[in-house]
Amino acid sequence: MSPMRDRLIFIAQLAFTLLVAAFLIVPAALSITAGVTVNYFRGVQSGLTLEWVVQVWELYADTILRSFAIALSTLGATLALGVPGAYSLYVRGGRLARTIEEIITLPLAIPGLAIALALLLAYGGFSDFRRSWLFILAGHVIFTLPFMVRSVIAVFAAIDVKTLDEGAASLGASPWRRFRDVIVPNARPGILAGSLMVVTLSLGEFNVTWMLSTPLTKTLPVGLADSYASMRLEVASAYTLVFFVMIIPLLVAMQVFAGWGATARPAR
Amino acid sequence: MTGTMTLRSFLALCLLPLALAVTAFFLLPMAKLIAVGASGKTGIAAYAAILLDARYRGTLINTVLLAAATTAATLVIATVAGLFLQRHRFPGRAVLVALLTFPLAFPGVVVGFMIILLAGRQGLIGEITLRLIGEKEVWAYSIQGLFLGYLYFSIPRVILTIMAAVEKLDPSLEEAARALGAGPLAVLRDVILPALRPAFIASGAIAFATAMGAFGTAFTLATNIDVLPMLIYTEFTLSANVATAAALSVGLGLVAWAILALARSVAGNAVAAAG
Numbered sequence: 195m196s197p198m199r200d201r202l203i204f205i206a207q208l209a210f211t212l213l214v215a216a217f218l219i220v221p222a223a224l225s226i227t228a229g230v231t232v233n234y235f236r237g238v239q240s241g242l243t244l245e246w247v248v249q250v251w252e253l254y255a256d257t258i259l260r261s262f263a264i265a266l267s268t269l270g271a272t273l274a275l276g277v278p279g280a281y282s283l284y285v286r287g288g289r290l291a292r293t294i295e296e297i298i299t300l301p302l303a304i305p306g307l308a309i310a311l312a313l314l315l316a317y318g319g320f321s322d323f324r325r326s327w328l329f330i331l332a333g334h335v336i337f338t339l340p341f342m343v344r345s346v347i348a349v350f351a352a353i354d355v356k357t358l359d360e361g362a363a364s365l366g367a368s369p370w371r372r373f374r375d376v377i378v379p380n381a382r383p384g385i386l387a388g389s390l391m392v393v394t395l396s397l398g399e400f401n402v403t404w405m406l407s408t409p410l411t412k413t414l415p416v417g418l419a420d421s422y423a424s425m426r427l428e429v430a431s432a433y434t435l436v437f438f439v440m441i442i443p444l445l446v447a448m449q450v451f452a453g454w455g456a457t458a459r460p461a462r
Numbered sequence: 463m464t465g466t467m468t469l470r471s472f473l474a475l476c477l478l479p480l481a482l483a484v485t486a487f488f489l490l491p492m493a494k495l496i497a498v499g500a501s502g503k504t505g506i507a508a509y510a511a512i513l514l515d516a517r518y519r520g521t522l523i524n525t526v527l528l529a530a531a532t533t534a535a536t537l538v539i540a541t542v543a544g545l546f547l548q549r550h551r552f553p554g555r556a557v558l559v560a561l562l563t564f565p566l567a568f569p570g571v572v573v574g575f576m577i578i579l580l581a582g583r584q585g586l587i588g589e590i591t592l593r594l595i596g597e598k599e600v601w602a603y604s605i606q607g608l609f610l611g612y613l614y615f616s617i618p619r620v621i622l623t624i625m626a627a628v629e630k631l632d633p634s635l636e637e638a639a640r641a642l643g644a645g646p647l648a649v650l651r652d653v654i655l656p657a658l659r660p661a662f663i664a665s666g667a668i669a670f671a672t673a674m675g676a677f678g679t680a681f682t683l684a685t686n687i688d689v690l691p692m693l694i695y696t697e698f699t700l701s702a703n704v705a706t707a708a709a710l711s712v713g714l715g716l717v718a719w720a721i722l723a724l725a726r727s728v729a730g731n732a733v734a735a736a737g
Contacts (some may be wrong), residue, residue: 203646204550207542207543207545207546207550208546209596210542210543210546211542211546211558211562212558214543214617215558215561215562216563217580217614217617218534218561218562218565218614218617218618219561219564220580220586221576221577221579221580221586222564222565222576223716224579224580224586225512225575225576225579234584234585234647239602253695271483274479275479275483276466277577278475278476278477278479279476279477279480279481280478281473281476281641282473282474282477282480283477283729285469285473286473294481297484297488297489298480298484300488300719301488301552302721302722303671303675303715303718303719303722303723304492304675304715305674305675305676305691305711305714305715306675306677307476307677307691307694307695307700307711307714308495308675308694308711308712308714308715309491309492311495311698311707311708311711312488312491312492312494312495313487315491315494315495315498315708316490316491316494316495317491319732332487333487335483335487335489335584336483336484336487339480339483339484341612343661363469368467369467369468369469369472369473370467370472370724375471378467394567398568398572399569400569400570400571400677400678400681401570401675401676401677401678404677404678404681405698407539413646415569415571415572415678416696418571418572418575419570419571419681419682422571422574422575422578422682423682425585430575434572434575437572441567444567445564445566446569448728449563451561455560455569
């Protein structure tokens with residue numbers, strides 16, 4: 195093999211990969227620039243400004259705060275439901291547990307629009323519930339639960355939690371104390387990975403949320419869709435910028451965390 | 463307080479809240495969706511209409527073709543880039559990987575906006591073609607724009623899966639093939655690509671199912687793009703045709719679920735999660 199040809203193949207592949215990266219990053223960079231530019235069509239030479247970001251806050255602060263509230267509530271609910279549930283499913287094992295796990299994971303395979311329509315048809319008549327942000331919370335919990343449950347089960351499988359549990363049982367600890375003092379601390383990597391996934395997904399969720407929200411319960415992504423349709427490009431971009439600022443620390447945390455060890459990786 | 467509780471009843475208690483929530487907010491609503499789908503003027507025949515009605519069938523075929531094209535293109539792009547990134551170490555590689563996976567958490571609406579900035583009326587591509595050939599190319603608000611959007615959100619996911627699979631390849635197989643005189647192309651065709659098959663099936667199925675059901679991108683780009691999620695949206699909100707919207711949703715859910723289930727039976731348990 196000639197080193198010359200290897201060199202050419204390397205350069206061609208590098209150029210291709212850079213092109214793919216440009217396809218993904220250039221629009222994001224354009225959006226970030228547009229969000230802080232006085233006039234996007236005249237370019238950056240028209241000057242930089244935070245005016246659009248301020249305008250976004252005035253127009254959409256409620257959506258930003260609501261998205262945070264829903265994401266944190268979703269996290270609370272998936273922790274409360276998912277961690278004990280995952281423990282029970284893993285320790286029991288058997289066909290029934292596998293079937294239940296399959297059912298919990300189904301929302302991953304079903305488009306969000308269908309889940310939202312189903313919730314709307316089932317509970318749309320309960321108008322207080324339908325009008326409140328709790329309706330959106332229900333959708334987010336169903337949509338993100340699989341990530342928490344699978345992430346925690348993956349850690350249970352990796353650390354052989356059954357042996358730990360039996361060891362603690364032989365010392366006379368009650369099931370509840372074993373769960374609190376042995377199981378949960380050992381499942382921490384899976385709980386953390388699952389939590390990051392749940393919060394990130396909830397903050398960006400649109401497909402389920404769109405049909406569940408009302409003009410008074412808009413979330414950030416629903417507000418984004420709104421601004422893309424009706425606001426000037428600079429405002430839409432500034433709003434997108436706010437979303438990037440919220441989501442990037444979570445993405446970085448996930449990457450750092452995934453680097454810690456294969457056992458801690460979210461099961462996706 | 464639970465001192466006398468047996469492990470069996472404790473495990474049941476642990477599962478109870480999860481089971482109740484999933485039943486109340488997923489299983490019952492899904493049953494209702496299926497029932498409403500058969501509650502229109504034509505009854506249960508509404509489900510058959512997805513295939514028999516020319517307009518619905520056309521939209522279904524369109525959606526499947528678009529999802530298939532997205533999947534094929536994504537697999538090719540992600541394999542070239544993923545193999546390259548996993549096999550070479552060079553300065554800036556970590557940054558490049560981070561850039562390629564950065565859009566992983568973008569919702570469909572944001573992806574739609576990215577495509578508008580790239581190929582919309584004031585987009586970058588239009589600016590460039592205006593200067594080069596004197597004509598403004600605008601792709602964003604049509605099925606081409608949607609294709610670009612679906613590529614945008616499937617590339618990062620698939621690249622990650624392919625890179626993880628390449629990392630696990632057994633290098634001794636390639637060395638053996640080379641020692642037997644196989645050239646780089648033959649090694650790629652006969653050793654590397656066959657070994658990556660489970661990763662192709664797993665990530666391809668996820669890309670396909672996600673593209674079938676994606677709604678936010680199409681919603682941002684245009685409401686008249688002829689794909690299934692947009693049809694459900696227009697039937698439900700504009701025509702108030704709830705029964706048809708429900709039947710179409712059930713059909714869409716079944717197709718997406720079947721694709722993932724099929725891929726999992728072929729490629730093993732790595733298949734999950736259409737985000």
